[in-house]
Amino acid sequence: MATSSTESEPSRPDTxxxxxxxxxxxxxxxxxxxxxxxxxxxxxxxxxxEIADQYDLSRQPVREAFIRLAGEGLIEVRxxxxxxxxxxxxxxxxxxxxxxxxxxxxxVRLAARxxxxxxxxxxxxxxxxxxxxxxxxxxxxxxxxxxxHYSLAAIAGQxxxxxxxxxxxxHLDRVRHLVSAVSPKDVMLDQHRxxxxxxxxxxxxxxxxxxxxxxxxxxxxxxxxxxLSPQYFDKAEMLSSRMHYDPAVNA
Numbered sequence: 292m293a294t295s296s297t298e299s300e301p302s303r304p305d306t307x308x309x310x311x312x313x314x315x316x317x318x319x320x321x322x323x324x325x326x327x328x329x330x331x332x333x334x335x336x337x338x339x340x341e342i343a344d345q346y347d348l349s350r351q352p353v354r355e356a357f358i359r360l361a362g363e364g365l366i367e368v369r370x371x372x373x374x375x376x377x378x379x380x381x382x383x384x385x386x387x388x389x390x391x392x393x394x395x396x397x398x399v400r401l402a403a404r405x406x407x408x409x410x411x412x413x414x415x416x417x418x419x420x421x422x423x424x425x426x427x428x429x430x431x432x433x434x435x436x437x438x439x440h441y442s443l444a445a446i447a448g449q450x451x452x453x454x455x456x457x458x459x460x461x462h463l464d465r466v467r468h469l470v471s472a473v474s475p476k477d478v479m480l481d482q483h484r485x486x487x488x489x490x491x492x493x494x495x496x497x498x499x500x501x502x503x504x505x506x507x508x509x510x511x512x513x514x515x516x517x518x519l520s521p522q523y524f525d526k527a528e529m530l531s532s533r534m535h536y537d538p539a540v541n542a
Contacts (some may be wrong), residue, residue, distance in 0.1 A: 313352070314346075314348055314352035315351070315352035315353075315355035315356055317352075318342070318346070318348070318352050318353055318355075318356040319355070319356035319359045319360065322337075322342075322356055322360060322366075323360060323363075323365060323461070326360070326365050326366070326376055326461075326465065327365075327461055327464045327465050327468065328429075328430055328433075328468050329429070329465060329468045329469055329472070331376045332376065332523065333376050333377060333378045333379060333522065333523040333524075334375055334376060334378070334522060334523075335375065335376040336373050336374070336375050337357070337366060337373075337374045337375065337376065338373070338374070339353045339354055339357065339374070357374060363461060364377055364380055364383070364462070365377055365461060377525070378522070378523060378524055378525040379462050379465050379466060379523055379524050379525065380462050380525050381524055381525060383462040383463075384462045384463050384466055384509075387459050387460045387462065387463045388460075388463055388506065388509060390456070390459065390460075391456060391460060391463070391506060392502075392503055392506045392507070394449075394452060394453075394456055395440065395443070395444075395502050395506060396499045396502055396503055397447075397499075398443055398444050398447045398449050398452075398453075398502075399443055399447075399486060399489075399490065399495075399498040399499055399501075399502045400495040400498060400499050401446075401447035401448070401449065402443050402446040402447045402490050402498065403489060403490045403492075403493055403494060403495040403497075403498040404493065404495060405446055405447060405448070406446050406490050406491070406493075410442075410446050411487065411490065411491045413442065414439070414442060414443075414487045414490070415487060417435060417438055417439050417442065417483075418439075418480065418483055418484060418487065420435055421435045421436075421439070421476070421479070421480050421483065422480055424476065426475070426476050427472055427473070429468045429469075429471035429472040430468070432471040432476055432479070433464070433467055433468055433471050436467070436471075436479065436483075439483055440453070441453055443486070443490075446490075463509075466509060466513060466516075467509075469516050469520075469523070470509065470512045470513065470516060473512075473515075473516065474512045478508065479505075479508070482501065482504060482505035482508065483505070485501040485504075485505075486498055486501045486502055486505065489501050
């Protein structure tokens with residue numbers, strides 16, 4: 292992981308703008324995904340004209356995408372200086388992590404009561420695919436992590452709640468990509484297995500405990516990343532007291 296942000300315009304990824312979809316919506320989705328996945332690191336300068344030229348577009352759809360991204364806090368406009376990928380808002384990260392834990396604790400309790408044998412098999416198949424991913428492949432790990440958590444929501448009949456949660460946790464997802472790039476994948480995999488084993492046993496209390504421990508993992512992983520690349524984060528100093536992690540206490 293880089294230890295400093297870049298001021299240069301990123302190169303164009305191998306993504307084609309489709310003719311049958313609004314260009315502004317596609318550009319918004321493309322840039323949003325790249326920011327969340329840490330392809331575009333905090334501090335990266337973005338130019339409307341350069342991006343428009345890269346994708347053979349006018350500046351208008353790029354400008355519209357920028358407006359939406361700025362509204363979500365993913366980019367910031369600095370007067371007289373330009374437009375930049377925003378730093379990760381740690382206040383937002385901690386708040387959405389709290390919401391996510393509250394929601395998913397209830398989801399796994401329901402899943403432990405409702406899961407059918409074929410659904411347990413499907414969860415274990417996701418774990419097998421996670422195990423096959425190379426260490427450090429953050430995109431693949433986060434993608435399968437999302438699939439795993441969505442599958443739990445589906446078992447619990449709470450996919451609508453999960454979709455609402457997706458709209459809140461973009462800064463948390465940026466952290467997840469950074470963490471997944473440097474943290475041992477076996478930790479996440481073992482925690483996922485503990486959740487699945489508890490659901491398979493129909494043990495709601497154990498499933499909830501395993502899920503809460505899993506979602507508090509960020510407390511253990513994030514301080515080192517914040518120390519390595521402090522320029523990626525906003526409001527880090529005021530939140531340092533909230534980053535303590537003790538598995539015995541937080542389980």
